[in-house]
Amino acid sequence: MKKISEPTVNRLSMYLRVLRQVEREGAATLSSEELARRAGTTAAQVRKDLSVFGTFGTRGRGYAVPELVSALRRILGLERSWRVGLVGAGKIGAALFGYADFRRQGFDIVAVFDVDPAKIGQRWDELVVRPLEELETAAAADALEIIILAVPAEAAQDVADRAVRAGVRGILNFAPVKLNLPETLALKNVNMAMEMEGLSYALASRERAARTTTRKRTA
Amino acid sequence: MKKISEPTVNRLSMYLRVLRQVEREGAATLSSEELARRAGTTAAQVRKDLSVFGTFGTRGRGYAVPELVSALRRILGLERSWRVGLVGAGKIGAALFGYADFRRQGFDIVAVFDVDPAKIGQRWDELVVRPLEELETAAAADALEIIILAVPAEAAQDVADRAVRAGVRGILNFAPVKLNLPETLALKNVNMAMEMEGLSYALASRERAARTTTRKRTA
Numbered sequence: 001m002k003k004i005s006e007p008t009v010n011r012l013s014m015y016l017r018v019l020r021q022v023e024r025e026g027a028a029t030l031s032s033e034e035l036a037r038r039a040g041t042t043a044a045q046v047r048k049d050l051s052v053f054g055t056f057g058t059r060g061r062g063y064a065v066p067e068l069v070s071a072l073r074r075i076l077g078l079e080r081s082w083r084v085g086l087v088g089a090g091k092i093g094a095a096l097f098g099y100a101d102f103r104r105q106g107f108d109i110v111a112v113f114d115v116d117p118a119k120i121g122q123r124w125d126e127l128v129v130r131p132l133e134e135l136e137t138a139a140a141a142d143a144l145e146i147i148i149l150a151v152p153a154e155a156a157q158d159v160a161d162r163a164v165r166a167g168v169r170g171i172l173n174f175a176p177v178k179l180n181l182p183e184t185l186a187l188k189n190v191n192m193a194m195e196m197e198g199l200s201y202a203l204a205s206r207e208r209a210a211r212t213t214t215r216k217r218t219a
Numbered sequence: 220m221k222k223i224s225e226p227t228v229n230r231l232s233m234y235l236r237v238l239r240q241v242e243r244e245g246a247a248t249l250s251s252e253e254l255a256r257r258a259g260t261t262a263a264q265v266r267k268d269l270s271v272f273g274t275f276g277t278r279g280r281g282y283a284v285p286e287l288v289s290a291l292r293r294i295l296g297l298e299r300s301w302r303v304g305l306v307g308a309g310k311i312g313a314a315l316f317g318y319a320d321f322r323r324q325g326f327d328i329v330a331v332f333d334v335d336p337a338k339i340g341q342r343w344d345e346l347v348v349r350p351l352e353e354l355e356t357a358a359a360a361d362a363l364e365i366i367i368l369a370v371p372a373e374a375a376q377d378v379a380d381r382a383v384r385a386g387v388r389g390i391l392n393f394a395p396v397k398l399n400l401p402e403t404l405a406l407k408n409v410n411m412a413m414e415m416e417g418l419s420y421a422l423a424s425r426e427r428a429a430r431t432t433t434r435k436r437t438a
Contacts, residue, residue: 006417013416017372017395040397076416077423095314105415146418153236170422172414176236178259186421188414195391195407196324197232197295198225199365202405203389204296 004052009076011049014039016072023065031062081106082170083143087159088150089114089122089129092174096148097124107146111138115155132159139166146170153177223271228295230268233258235291242284250281300325302362304387306378307369308333308341308348311393315367316343326365330357334374351378358385365389372396 004012018038022030032043039046050056050068053075057063073079084107086093096102097109112124113132122129130138138144147163149156149171156175163171170186173179176193223231237257241249251262258265269275269287272294276282292298303326305312315321316328331343332351341348349357357363366382368375368390375394382390389405392398395412 009417009420010410010413012420013413014395014397016416017412021372040399075420075423077419077426078416080423082419082422091314091317091319095310095317098310098314099411100310101412102415105412106419107415145422153240169425170418172418176233178233180259184425186418186425188418188421190409190411190414191229192318192409193236193320193324194229194232195409196321196326197235197297198228199389199391199405199407200296200301200325201228201231201294202407203301203364204294204299206388206403206405207296 008049008052011039011041011045012072012076014041015046015049016069016076016078019063019065019069019072023069028065029057029062030065030068032057035063078106081108082145084109084146084148085111085113085135085138085142085144085163085168086148086150087113087132087135087163088148088174089116089119089124090150093148093150094124096150096174109148110142111144113138135159135162136166139163139168144168146172149173149175151175227268227271230258230260230264231291231295233260234265234268235288235295235297238282238284238288238291242288247284248276248281249284249287251276254282297325300327301364301389303328303365303367304330304332304354304357304361304363304382305367305369306332306351306354306382307367307393308335308338308343309369312367312369313343315369315393328367329361330363332357354378354381355385358382358387363387365391368392368394370394 015035018035019030032046036043036046053071056068056071086097086109089112093112097112102109112127112129113135114120114129115132119129120131145168147168149159151159153175156173156177157179160171160179160181164181164185171181173187173189176191179187181187234254237254238249251265255262255265272290275287275290305316305328308331312331316331321328331346331348332354333339333348334351338348339350364387366387368378370378372394375392375396376398379390379398379400383400383404390400392406392408395410398406400406
């Protein structure tokens with residue numbers, strides 16, 4: 001299968017979300033035009049994105065919704081579950097642990113780690129927060145495939161290196177830092193601070209532009 | 220000031236994070252090489268990114284850390300605070316409300332809204348969760364500048380439209396949906412489900428590739 005770009009994967013993910021909503025609404029088919037409209041793209045883009053993976057839909061009838069849902073689930077790796085270790089039992093870690101969509105999408109958190117003696121030993125549902133020293137033994141014993149990094153920036157690279165050496169294959173990184181990791185590892189960064197700074201930059205630059213315009217107008 | 224691209228804004232944000240760490244470590248200057256290394260980019264890229272905003276640093280001496288921190292804070296719109304309304308008092312809303320970095324970066328949540336009668340009236344620190352119908356009056360009375368959308372996908376576009384009509388200038392969207400909004404509005408999307416599906420796609424495609432290799436090898 002051809003390697004597809006990150007924006008394409010993001011669109012596939014969006015199509016799946018639209019199709020699930022359409023399923024809940026009770027429709028059995030959906031045209032590429034309607035799928036495009038609801039996903040915020042063009043029908044040509046929808047057809048191009050999906051053509052990479054096979055032939056879906058019939059001209060004039062549209063896509064068969066359940067068939068396309070299964071195909072997208074398979075393509076996106078959602079038809080199976082992943083064994084996940086969460087490192088960092090702080091506020092972000094707790095929010096992620098309580099995030100129902102993780103489990104619904106097959107991300108099964110089976111171990112939680114922290115370095116803080118006050119957190120180690122805490123009961124989180126059916127789990128107990130474990131000391132970070134146990135990361136390597138747990139990675140092997142619990143067959144961890146993914147690590148969620150919810151640790152401070154300073155600690156992230158070290159934990160990531162240890163996870164990679166312990167055989168983990170994917171990292172979902174919430175630490176505001178750029179990790180240096182082997183290409184073979186699947187890495188996704190979610191950087192809340194960066195998103196917020198992107199937003200405040202956009203607002204501030206619009207404000208500067210508005211001030212300049214006003215100054216010109218009143219000059 | 221020239222309009223700069225999103226990846227550039229993201230790098231500026233990363234430089235600021237590195238510089239703050241350097242400040243905490245007690246250093247007064249930093250070379251572009253060291254800044255690049257710690258931000259995961261090249262010295263040439265660092266110099267190019269910063270040259271857009273003026274002249275920083277002295278050849279052979281490096282950047283003056285406090286000066287560059289102030290400049291980046293100003294560029295990124297972090298030297299002032301923003302009045303924020305949070306729509307959605309569910310799990311994600313609560314996690315965001317408790318996220319200390321929001322306040323630290325000048326995002327001041329001054330109102331929380333929900334449609335659920337069980338949540339309306341709840342006390343959240345010094346705030347009380349308000350009915351969503353009050354969005355427009357609150358936007359005016361509390362001079363809301365930014366809305367954080369932590370609502371289900373189906374509700375997001377409607378709330379966003381109402382916020383825009385009420386004069387809000389920026390939206391931080393956590394709903395897994397593509398919003399159609401005027402260009403003048405500053406919009407940032409944080410789509411956790413999409414990040415997770417991106418990760419599971421990367422893992423699944425690596426697995427498919429590995430299976431193909433094994434099959435070829437054993438054939």
